Amino acid sequence: MSVTAIVGAQWGDEGKGRIVDYLAQNADLVIRFQGGDNAGHTVINSYGKFALHIIPSGIFNPDTICLVGAGTVVNFNTMKEELEGVRASGLSGDNLRIDKRAHLIMPYHCLLDGAEEQKKDAKWAIGTTKRGIGPVYADKAARIGIRAADIFDPDRLRVRLEMLIPRKNRELEFYDIPAIDIDEMMDLCASWKEEFGDKIIDSLPLVRDAVLSDKTVILEGQLGIMRDLDWGIYPYVTSSNPTAGGTCAGAGISPRRINNIYGIVKSYSTSVGGGPFPVELFDEDGEKLRSIGMEFGATTGRPRRCGWFDAVAASFSCWINGFTSIAVTKLDVLDTFERIKICKAYRVGDEIIDYVPEISLQDIAEPIYEEWEGWQCDTTGVRSWDDLPEKAKAYLERIEELTGAPIGIVSVGPRREQLLVRD
Numbered sequence: 001m002s003v004t005a006i007v008g009a010q011w012g013d014e015g016k017g018r019i020v021d022y023l024a025q026n027a028d029l030v031i032r033f034q035g036g037d038n039a040g041h042t043v044i045n046s047y048g049k050f051a052l053h054i055i056p057s058g059i060f061n062p063d064t065i066c067l068v069g070a071g072t073v074v075n076f077n078t079m080k081e082e083l084e085g086v087r088a089s090g091l092s093g094d095n096l097r098i099d100k101r102a103h104l105i106m107p108y109h110c111l112l113d114g115a116e117e118q119k120k121d122a123k124w125a126i127g128t129t130k131r132g133i134g135p136v137y138a139d140k141a142a143r144i145g146i147r148a149a150d151i152f153d154p155d156r157l158r159v160r161l162e163m164l165i166p167r168k169n170r171e172l173e174f175y176d177i178p179a180i181d182i183d184e185m186m187d188l189c190a191s192w193k194e195e196f197g198d199k200i201i202d203s204l205p206l207v208r209d210a211v212l213s214d215k216t217v218i219l220e221g222q223l224g225i226m227r228d229l230d231w232g233i234y235p236y237v238t239s240s241n242p243t244a245g246g247t248c249a250g251a252g253i254s255p256r257r258i259n260n261i262y263g264i265v266k267s268y269s270t271s272v273g274g275g276p277f278p279v280e281l282f283d284e285d286g287e288k289l290r291s292i293g294m295e296f297g298a299t300t301g302r303p304r305r306c307g308w309f310d311a312v313a314a315s316f317s318c319w320i321n322g323f324t325s326i327a328v329t330k331l332d333v334l335d336t337f338e339r340i341k342i343c344k345a346y347r348v349g350d351e352i353i354d355y356v357p358e359i360s361l362q363d364i365a366e367p368i369y370e371e372w373e374g375w376q377c378d379t380t381g382v383r384s385w386d387d388l389p390e391k392a393k394a395y396l397e398r399i400e401e402l403t404g405a406p407i408g409i410v411s412v413g414p415r416r417e418q419l420l421v422r423d
Contacts, residue, residue, distance in 0.1 A: 002259055003217045005247045008224025009263035009317040009403075011271035012242075013297070013304060015329035015411065016264045017041025020057035020220045022409075022419055028215035029065045030058030031207065033250030034240040035222030036073040036105060036136070038129040040297070045416045047089040055082045055096060056220050062095055065210075067203055070101035071240065071250020073136045074148065075110075076192040098196060099203040099252075100149035107188070108168045108180050109135040115175035137239035139164075148200050151189040161185055204252060211257050219247040219258075225317045226271070226356075233359050236275025244321040263323040263405060265314055267331045267395075270304040272297045276362035279307030279343050293333040308341040308369065311402035316356040318404045325408035328396060332412045337374040340395060343367040344402060372398070379412045385422045 004023065008014045021043045024030050037053035044050075047060055054074060056066035068074060079098075086093045109132030116134075139145035144164055150157045161182050169179040210217055221242045226232045228243050240246065244261045248254060268289055271277045280286070286306045289295065295304035318326075334340055345354045346365040357365065375389035382388055388396075388410070400407050410420045 002214075003211060003219065003253060003257050004260040004262060005219040005221070005244050005258055006262050006264060007221040007244055007247070007321055008227075008242055009265045009314055009321070009323070009326065010224045010269055010310070011226040011277070011313075012039055012223035013270050013272060013295075014224060014264040014266050015042075015327075016221060017043045017052060017057040018329070018411065018414070018416070018419075019262065019264055019327050019409065020218055021045060021060060022416055023218055024058030024061050024064050026216060027058055027061065027064050027218045029067065029207070029210045030056040030218045030220055031067045031069045031203075031251040032056045032072055032220045032222070033069045033247050034071040034242055035238060036131060036133045037075050037078040038131040038133045038238070039222050041220075041222075042414075044414045047091065050082075050085060050089075052082060054079050055086065055093075058218065058220070059086055059093065059096065060091065062091060064095060065206065066096050067206065067251075068096070068098045068102060069203065069251045070099040071246065072099075073103045073105050073133060073140070073240075074098060075105040075131065076196055078131075080195060096199055097203065097206070098148055098200045100147065100200055101203075102148045103136055103140045103145045104148060104151075104189075104192075105132045105136045106146060106185065108165075108172065109133075109139070111177050112168070112171055112175070115172075115177060134239045146189075151193045152197070152200075154186065154190070157189060158182070158186060207252050211253065217253075219251050219253070221247065224264075225320060226313060227273075231320055233275040233362060236273060236359075244323075260324045261322055262408070263314075263317055263321055263326045263403075264329065265309075265326055265399070265403070266293075266329050267309060267334055267399075268293075269307040269310045269313070270295050271307075272302055272304050276359060276365070277305050277307065278312075278346060278362060278365045279310045279367050280305050281307045285337070288337075289333065292336070293330055308343055308367075309399060310343045310367070311399065312343055312346055312354060313356055314399070314403040315354070323403075323405035326400075326403060326405045327409035327411070328399060328407055329411040331392065331396070331410055332379045332418075334374060334392075334395075335379055336376060338376060340372045340374050341369040342372065342395075342398060342402065344370050380418065382412050383417075383420060385410070385420055388420070
């Protein structure tokens with residue numbers, strides 16, 4: 001039995017999709033366990049370059065069943081566009097499944113998301129992608145959401161919409177947005193049933209049988225722990241739990257069944273959206289990281305905030321998630337730097353701390369750095385740990401030491417073959 005969770009150990013955008021794409025070459029089942037289409041996983045392989053937002057990154061192995069799990073929220077319009085892109089590459093996409101329990105992102109969720117964000121003062125803007133994620137999870141928690149299973153029963157769906165739509169229209173009216181028509185929503189759901197009805201399943205038998213028959217299962221997360229609803233930089237967070245603990249609820253697997261927990265980190269730090277980011281650089285080094293790393297959001301195209309590796313955040317992530325191993329991506333981005341820094345602690349007032357504090361203190365936290373010599377040579381052609389420059393290995397070993405988990409994978413470029421797997 002092998003169940004491996006892939007989770008983000010920073011602020012998101014760590015490169016989880018490419019790790020899942022690599023591991024899925026030998027996987028039987030990949031489960032996306034939380035989130036929606038508000039963050040993209042960039043995958044580059046022999047089929048081309050793809051930005052996947054809701055379809056699991058294992059979709060490129062036709063022998064791997066790819067499940068969008070119960071903990072997710074699904075915009076079927078986005079899924080249709082992504083599936084068309086996959087099919088255009090020569091794949092059928094017939095290995096895609098959606099759990100009946102997944103909640104659906106309706107048009108009013110996106111409208112409300114954008115309107116609410118626009119009303120906020122700039123200081124308190126979350127930086128939402130306006131994809132409706134917060135509002136749909138709010139409906140889920142309030143027990144008034146629409147789930148994938150509901151589109152199979154038009155009578156039940158209409159009753160639920162008749163209870164829900166008047167409430168949503170009052171909220172839309174507050175923002176001077178035209179009302180939503182129930183019949184239009186019914187027609188939309190009917191089109192989704194026509195498009196995806198044969199892929200919507202009760203995933204429990206599928207997942208249970210895969211685990212009990214010793215199949216290889218990968219649990220794919222979205223975003224990272226610093227955007228976690230409970231442990232992240234609240235309120236600048238997503239509305240679900242992209243942590244190892246969240247895998248169990250979202251995928252329907254007991255924590256006792258999980259064998260490996262991979263934390264994915266970049267060799268430096270990036271963040272998209274609002275909130276504190278103690279290691280953010282506003283100098284030439286920050287701009288150089290952004291330029292070389294092509295740090296622009298896969299969903300919005302927004303430039304990412306860049307900084308040195310934050311070992312305080314990575315250690316915090318390792319403790320919460322319980323990493324058995326970490327994967328370090330984009331090592332090659334640092335190839336030309338003469339000096340490289342690692343944040344090993346924060347200064348908060350007169351106190352020096354080695355943990356991530358509550359957000360009110362993160363706003364005033366100052367990074368304490370240690371400095372390392374850069375290796376200043378090209379690593380993109382390296383294919384084994386032993387062939388890495390000694391200074392690069394020393395830098396990575398320090399990340400291991402400060403994070404508290406061994407490095408299992410290192411990437412030195414965006415392509416699938418540019419991953420070094422370390423014994």
